[in-house]
Amino acid sequence: MLTYDEKLAIIESFSELERKNVSLGRVNFQFSNSISDKKNIVYHLHPKGNGFVYAGHLHNYDTDDKGMVNIRDFSADQLHHLLKESIQALSPQEKTIVEEAIVGDSDGERWTDEENNLLILVNENESWNIYFGLNLDASFDTYDEAEEFLKEEGFKRN
Structure with missing residues (x-):
């Protein structure tokens, strides 16, 4: 000790x-x-x-x-x-070029898992979309549905 x-x-x-x-x-x-x-x-x-x-x-x-x-x-x-x-x-995260391309001026949320895989959740055109890199991974009608999916997959909000 x-x-x-x-x-x-x-x-x-x-x-x-x-x-x-x-x-x-x-x-x-x-x-x-x-x-x-x-x-x-x-x-x-x-x-x-x-x-x-x-x-x-x-x-x-x-x-x-x-x-x-x-x-x-x-x-x-x-x-x-x-x-x-x-x-x-707890430090402010600067957006990567990929995040900037996806999120732009919108408020996107960063979600990571234990292996530091990063997913980005963005509200676009009345849908909640989850991106892995530049690829659309999933789309949901509500934030709650998207959040539940991310948690079930082992991701936490940053």
Whole structure:
């Protein structure tokens, strides 16, 4: 198990995180550029080594109902990897050329699965269309139908 100081050093190596001291010697780290309401990436890191990292947008971690992962027993590599993934998941995504061609000025949603396959959901001409690259993969009459299909196929909204 890493010590508090070792965990703190790893977390502080991410310049995009801002330290916020809280009660009882605990520390939070916030990601101010988050695309989500979730700003606390690291929550209640305690001098005894316990703490939590937000992983609510990630697929390969066991999270609590708030999307947090307990990092008490994480190795240095595991903690670094989790922080990198969490920050990346909450960072603004620039549209790729393919997305720009499909979505244009519309509001498209990005959906990914555990293998990082990307599908784009777009409302076009009173239909909800799902694209894989430039190819139309499926079309639905309502958003709810499209969302249900994507979830059944193992995709999560980014």
